[in-house]
Structure formats: structure tokens, C-alpha cells
Amino acid sequence: MNLSTAEQTAREKTVFRDALRLSSPTIPGLIAWGIVTGMAMIQSGLTLWQGLLMTFIVYAGSAQLAALPLLAAGAPVSMIFFTAIMINLRFIIFSAVIGPHFSSLRWYRRLFYGYFNADIVVALFPQRFPSPSLGRPGEKLSFYVGLATSNWSSWQVGSVIGMLLASQIPPSWGIGFAGSLALLSITVPLIVNWAAVVGMAVAGTTAVLAIDLPFRLGLLLAIVLGIASAMAVDQWVEGKAQ
Amino acid sequence: MIDFDYGIMLFLLMLATFATRSFFFVLGDSVKIPPWLQHALRYAPATALAAILVPDLLLSGGTFVLPWTNIRLIAAIGATLFFLKTRHLLGTIVVGMVCFTALRLILN
Numbered sequence: 001m002n003l004s005t006a007e008q009t010a011r012e013k014t015v016f017r018d019a020l021r022l023s024s025p026t027i028p029g030l031i032a033w034g035i036v037t038g039m040a041m042i043q044s045g046l047t048l049w050q051g052l053l054m055t056f057i058v059y060a061g062s063a064q065l066a067a068l069p070l071l072a073a074g075a076p077v078s079m080i081f082f083t084a085i086m087i088n089l090r091f092i093i094f095s096a097v098i099g100p101h102f103s104s105l106r107w108y109r110r111l112f113y114g115y116f117n118a119d120i121v122v123a124l125f126p127q128r129f130p131s132p133s134l135g136r137p138g139e140k141l142s143f144y145v146g147l148a149t150s151n152w153s154s155w156q157v158g159s160v161i162g163m164l165l166a167s168q169i170p171p172s173w174g175i176g177f178a179g180s181l182a183l184l185s186i187t188v189p190l191i192v193n194w195a196a197v198v199g200m201a202v203a204g205t206t207a208v209l210a211i212d213l214p215f216r217l218g219l220l221l222a223i224v225l226g227i228a229s230a231m232a233v234d235q236w237v238e239g240k241a242q
Numbered sequence: 243m244i245d246f247d248y249g250i251m252l253f254l255l256m257l258a259t260f261a262t263r264s265f266f267f268v269l270g271d272s273v274k275i276p277p278w279l280q281h282a283l284r285y286a287p288a289t290a291l292a293a294i295l296v297p298d299l300l301l302s303g304g305t306f307v308l309p310w311t312n313i314r315l316i317a318a319i320g321a322t323l324f325f326l327k328t329r330h331l332l333g334t335i336v337v338g339m340v341c342f343t344a345l346r347l348i349l350n
Contacts, residue, residue: 002306020343027333028332029331029332032331032332032335033324033331033332036335044282050248051264053252053288054252054255057252057253057256058252058255058256058258059259060255060258060259060263062287062291063255063258063259064255064288067251067255067293068293069294071251077250077254079250080251080254080255081251081254081255081257081258083290084254084255084258084259084284084292085258085261085296086287087287087290087291087294088259088261088262088263089283089285089287090262090287090289090295091259091262091263091265092262092265092266092283092284093280093283093284094263094266095258095262095263095264095265096266098266098267099265099266099267099268099269099270100266100270100271102267103270103271104333107268110264110267110270111260111264111267111268112264113260113264113267114260114263114264114265114266114267115260115263115264115289116263117264117267118263123261133253136252142335144283148253148284149307156250173343174314174339174343174346175302176341177314177317177338177339177342178335178339180295180298180299180314180318181318181321181334181335181338181339182331182335183291183294183295184295184318184321184322184334185321185325185331185334185335186291186327186331187291187292187295188290188322189329190287190291191288194286196285196288197293199288199289200288200289200291200292201292202289203288203289203292203296204292204295204296204297205291205292205296206251206293207293207294207296207297208296208297208301208306211297211301211304212304218293219293219294222289222292222293223289223290224265224288226285226288226292226293227282227288228287228291230288230289231281231282231285232284233257234281
């Protein structure tokens, strides 16, 4: 079935609006999470301009929150980069979910669109387009752009509000703790099985015991040992099942 | 003020965002990650977050704080229980901050 250009454009507009409607319930949560991250950035000692640049350039909340204590502790930039990659690794898996839908686009457009593939986008997109082999490319792109626009703008609105509010609030209120709480609520859903429990326990314990290692190497050690332990538990469970 | 080191760090953090989020967008269908690595990657975010959160909650300025005198830890446990019951992000932050503030005011 071929559609005229006008019909095609009309359909893409409808799909874009559908995406906005589908993502609208997530907006308050994203704004709140942005506010907390914006506040945490200022509370950790960044200036307003440093914070604004960070949120608009980096656009990765948990990596930003994780970078702040490292930055405050004077960790080397390589350690901060490594930590950000580790925390963002889930996005590689997300990119494997959404990326194949857009494999017909030029590489620089794929690079650009990939930047906006956040947690909520990847959760909602397959609800409308479950398989890369189905759906019209133009409509899929409109839908994706709709989800991405909603996600990006509500996050940035929240972040800017948080940064502006932070200077009004005395440090003794411990608003930075809200950042830890936000981090906590994205960590808890990752406890999906016993392997994850063991991996996280090993990583947490190692991080505490190795806190005095130079260059925050304890963090690297904790992540590597944590992943290895989780994998070991998985192997053991599989071995028992066979 | 934005100094050179901060600029470098932002550039690297932006690279970290592109390198991960756009990974399979850019590669398309051409490359498949080996199954064992795919498997290991599943646990990377959870262990990385645990490695940041646990010292953040248990230590204060690099030294261990006894759990029953650690108001951040107690508030975090309360917030976790609330989250497990409701799965509500904003509510969890509110509950955690209320617990933390109440304990801080009572104990000071």
C-alpha cells in the first residue's frame, strides 16, 4: 500500500502526538528526578554554569550523579570517564533494542538519534513497534522523536529548576542526600535475581573495604569483582539446573 | 567559571553518553556481541551503582559510621521499604528526606 506524501505526513504527525500522549504520565517523575540531579550538582560544589553545561552536554542522570562525588574527591578524569561508561553500560543493551529499527538511516543520523535513547524511551517504543521488521520507517522515527522530545525536555526542565532552587537551600538540609535516594530507586529495580544480589553485595563490600586505594581504584575493583561474582552465581545455577 | 579540566571532563562524559547510547545505532546489524559479554554487561549497571551507593551510605568522610547512629543509612532503609511497596520514585525521595530530616532534628 502506497500513501501520498500528504497522507504520510499526516500519519507521522498523528504518531508523534501518540508518542507524546503515551509518555505524558512519566513527565512528573522525570521532572522530579531532574530537580534532584540539578540540586545535587549545585550542592556538590558546581557553579550554575558548570551545572547547566553538564546537564545539556552529558544528558545522563545516573552517570552525572555518580561523577559528582568523584569530582568532589579530586578523582582523576580517567576514573570519572570509566565510571560513567560502567554506569551507562545498560544503554548499550538499550541501543541493541532500538538501533535495528533505524539501520536504514545514514550513520551520523543514527549517532544523533541514539544520544536520546533513554530508559523511558526504550521502555515505551516497543509497545507500538515491537519488531524492527514491522512498521513504516517514517512513522517509527516520528514516534521515537516524540518519546525522545518528551523525555529530554521534562528532564532538562527539572534539572534547571533544581539548579536554581539549590542556591536557596542551606547545605545543612542535606538535599544532596536526595540524589543518593534517587540513585537508590534506580538501583533497587536492578535486583532481578540472586546473581545480581551477590554481585551487588560483593561490589558494595569491596567498595567500602577498598575506599582508601588511590585514584578511586576501589570502585574499578568493586565493579569487576561484582560482575565476576554475579557471573559465577549464574554458572552455578545453570550447572545445577542441568 | 569553566576551566579547562572541567571542559575535558564534560567532553569525556559526553563521549561516554554517545559511546553507550548510540552503540548499536551506529553499528546497525553488522556486529554481534559475544553471548558471554552480553551476559556480563547485564550486571554492570547494578554492580556499578552498588559500588557507589554502599560507601556513600555506610561511610562519612571516608570513615565507618555505626549503622544505628547513621541517620542517612536509616533513612535510606526506610526509603527502600517504601519504594519496594509502591515503586514510586518521587514518593521514595520524599519519604527518605522526611526520615532524614526528622532524625537530624531529633538527634541534634
